[in-house]
Amino acid sequence: MNPSLFKEELSGRFGWRLGKTESSTRRLYITPAPEIFDELVQFISEDNLARLATISCVDHRDHFVLLYHFALDESGFMVTIKLPIEKNGEPSTESLAARNPAAEWIEREIREMFGIDFENHPAKKRLLKADSLGDTDFPYRKDFKLEDLEGD
Amino acid sequence: MATTIPVGPYHPLQEEPEHYLLTVDEEEVLDVDVQIGYNHRGIEKLSEKKTFNQIPMLVERVCGICSHSHPYAYCLAVEDCGEIDVPERAKYIRSLIGELERIHSHLLWAGLAGHFIGYDTVFMWAWKYREDVLDVLELLTGNRNAYAMLKPGGIQRDIKKEHLEEARPTLERLKDKSEMLYGAVLDDPVLKARLRGVGILSKEDARAYGALGPTVRASGILIDVRSDFPYGAYEDVDWSVITRNEGDVFARVEVRLLEILESIKIIEQIISTIPDTGAIDSEPEEIPPGEGIGNYEAPRGECFHYIQSDGTNRPVRHKIRAPTFMNFPTYRATCIGETVADATIILASVDPCYSCTERAIQLKGRKKIDLLELSRQRTAEIKKEYEQVENPLEEVLDE
Numbered sequence: 001m002n003p004s005l006f007k008e009e010l011s012g013r014f015g016w017r018l019g020k021t022e023s024s025t026r027r028l029y030i031t032p033a034p035e036i037f038d039e040l041v042q043f044i045s046e047d048n049l050a051r052l053a054t055i056s057c058v059d060h061r062d063h064f065v066l067l068y069h070f071a072l073d074e075s076g077f078m079v080t081i082k083l084p085i086e087k088n089g090e091p092s093t094e095s096l097a098a099r100n101p102a103a104e105w106i107e108r109e110i111r112e113m114f115g116i117d118f119e120n121h122p123a124k125k126r127l128l129k130a131d132s133l134g135d136t137d138f139p140y141r142k143d144f145k146l147e148d149l150e151g152d
Numbered sequence: 153m154a155t156t157i158p159v160g161p162y163h164p165l166q167e168e169p170e171h172y173l174l175t176v177d178e179e180e181v182l183d184v185d186v187q188i189g190y191n192h193r194g195i196e197k198l199s200e201k202k203t204f205n206q207i208p209m210l211v212e213r214v215c216g217i218c219s220h221s222h223p224y225a226y227c228l229a230v231e232d233c234g235e236i237d238v239p240e241r242a243k244y245i246r247s248l249i250g251e252l253e254r255i256h257s258h259l260l261w262a263g264l265a266g267h268f269i270g271y272d273t274v275f276m277w278a279w280k281y282r283e284d285v286l287d288v289l290e291l292l293t294g295n296r297n298a299y300a301m302l303k304p305g306g307i308q309r310d311i312k313k314e315h316l317e318e319a320r321p322t323l324e325r326l327k328d329k330s331e332m333l334y335g336a337v338l339d340d341p342v343l344k345a346r347l348r349g350v351g352i353l354s355k356e357d358a359r360a361y362g363a364l365g366p367t368v369r370a371s372g373i374l375i376d377v378r379s380d381f382p383y384g385a386y387e388d389v390d391w392s393v394i395t396r397n398e399g400d401v402f403a404r405v406e407v408r409l410l411e412i413l414e415s416i417k418i419i420e421q422i423i424s425t426i427p428d429t430g431a432i433d434s435e436p437e438e439i440p441p442g443e444g445i446g447n448y449e450a451p452r453g454e455c456f457h458y459i460q461s462d463g464t465n466r467p468v469r470h471k472i473r474a475p476t477f478m479n480f481p482t483y484r485a486t487c488i489g490e491t492v493a494d495a496t497i498i499l500a501s502v503d504p505c506y507s508c509t510e511r512a513i514q515l516k517g518r519k520k521i522d523l524l525e526l527s528r529q530r531t532a533e534i535k536k537e538y539e540q541v542e543n544p545l546e547e548v549l550d551e
Contacts, residue, residue: 026381027232027445051375052362053447054478056458056471069445069458073380078445102362105481106473128189140197 001075003028014040031082038094044070044079045100052102053078057114059142063087064116068096085116092117113140154182157492161190172499179491184483199470204230204439204461207470208302211457214472216297217260220253221450222472223302225457228383230304233444233461239431242306247384248422249293249301250448251415255326256285257451258366258408258415261503262333265405268500269346274337281329288319306433316423327416334409347402350490351498354399357485364475365453366411367482367502369395370403377449389421401501408503438465450475452503476504 003023010030011018017033018040032040044050050070058065064085071078085091095118096103105127107118112129115138129139138144154177161169169190175183195214199207208223215222224246231238238246259282266274286296292311293299301307337343353363358371368375376393378386394410396403441463448455453475460469479502486498 029443049359051359053454053456054458054471054473056469058460058469067458069456071380071447071454073375076380076382078381078447080445100362101360101481101484102478105477109477127187128192130189130192139194144197 001072001077003077003079006072006075006077006079010040010043013043026077028077028079029082030079031084034083037081037083040081041068041096042099044081048072049074050079052096052100052106055103055106055110057110057116057140059114059140061087061142064091064114066093066110066116090117091115092119094119095121097121112138114138115141153177161187168504170504174492174495176492179493181487181490181492181495184487184495186480186483188480196470196472199472200467203465204304204467207467208304209300211472212298212300212302215474217257218253218450218452218455218474219298220249220301221448221455222457222474224250225446225448225450225455226459226470226472227302227304228446228448229444229457229459230439230446231444232446233442233459234304234436234439236305236436237434238306239434241310241427241430242432242434243383244385244422244426245307245311245432246302247386248419248426249289249299250384251418251422252285252289252292254415254451255330255412256282256289257503258412259285259330261408261451262337262405265497265500268497269343271343274333277329277333277336281326281333284322284326284329288322291315291319303433304439305436306431308433310432313428316426320420320423323416323419327413330409330412330416334413337405337409343405344402347405347497348398348400350401350494351486351501352399353482353486357482358399361482361485362478363453363482363502364478365449365451365503366404366407367453367479369393370407371399372397375454377447377454381447383448385422386418388425389418391418391421401497404501438463452476453479476502480504 003026007021007023007028014032014036017036018030019033020031022029030040045052050072053069053071056067056069058067064087066083066085068081068083069078070081083093085093093116095107097107097118098120104121104123107121108123108127110116111118111121111124112126115136133139154175157174157176159172159174161171171187171190173185174181195210199210202210207226211222211226212219230236259278263275263278263282266272266278289299290296292315293301301309353367353371355372358368358373363371364375372395374393374395379393391414394407394414396407439461441461443458443460446457455475456473458469458471459467462468482502483499487495490498
């Protein structure tokens, strides 16, 4: 299996809803239609036994993008699924932790650092953010100034 | 009746601040809660303010033990983003340092694990042998830790051929010592009784938690970035991935000790086959807009870096995920139902990352100092002082 074959398999299954893809010899990036996100994650992590390496969150100022990095260790490539998140109001998305325990700490970290709420997460308590930071201070957001931390 | 035992965040046995809350019923652990973040330094945020060439220096300081792993994973991410090729000689040197780091990290862990279960002989052996590895690292790179060898596109400095030759006898000695250590640990009935069947991580749990490195390999899952996503010199050398099926603490000890021997095998091949000359840096001019992933097999498992570039000289986003972040949550599967006395070694058996930067070396060319001799000299001096005054008490009284 390689990224381009895997992409063909996915487009056969999901059609146009697979959205924009980019691939190289060891990487495959997918930005799927939001409605197939759950099904796609399930197909990759459960049917293909991919390992959830981590989730990266990128702050694009007007919106966030969550990148779910899955490693297909046996085939030696990475599949990254991109999920844009609205920044207005209270940004949130569905948690993967109930089905995939690997996501538990990863989602807690993103929740504390970026303020994205993961619905139905089993443990919404603080993991690593300093006590001096409030519940609405999100240090990894672009609009958070490092200077604000001085005198801490 | 359930009792809660708080451990940490500052505790004499722990080298780093972590806070555990054990809920126990007499000796049995019912639940464990963990609070981390006492060491959170916001490196990801700081990294956004640095240029691509400055970042290796920053991420080298993420961890005192894996000081080659983080910059290596970062460089792989940048090279993935910019499609940068690394010269052959640089790849070999990178892997050489990486394997030396693995040996010193595993020996450090073996020593700490021995200490945690009250077996201080193992601690003293392992840390004594580790000194040899640090000497080799110092000989090759100039530093015992934080080797400062990496940059995107290659390495910072070349290493000398005569230094490689000079390292050979030390490695030979280390091989004998590691074999002896492995044999001694494996044959020890007390260690077997203490660690066999303790803290079992099943294959299913290991997969579900996304565990990495020796932790997952001791549960019978064959995952190793060096063979799954080959980088550096690993495609050109002959080595094998070590696995065990038992999934208990003893299996994790075995995997790490065998990996030391495997690393020595890799290093010996690298020293014999490294290209003698050639470029060590492809000198990339700029990093184009795009994104890149770097995954590297650190001593504790896959170290993961992700960078996103917008074409300027700084990354828009730099995500770092250390292996312990994935390995640590497995305590839910391994600790619960075990006894309080076993909880410490189970928590330690995933090798949560400790920092060590203590420095005490003997400079080459200087007169060799024997500490025992020094101590004897001092005793003799004190004795002499007292001999001059036959009875010190008498003199005081006279005055």
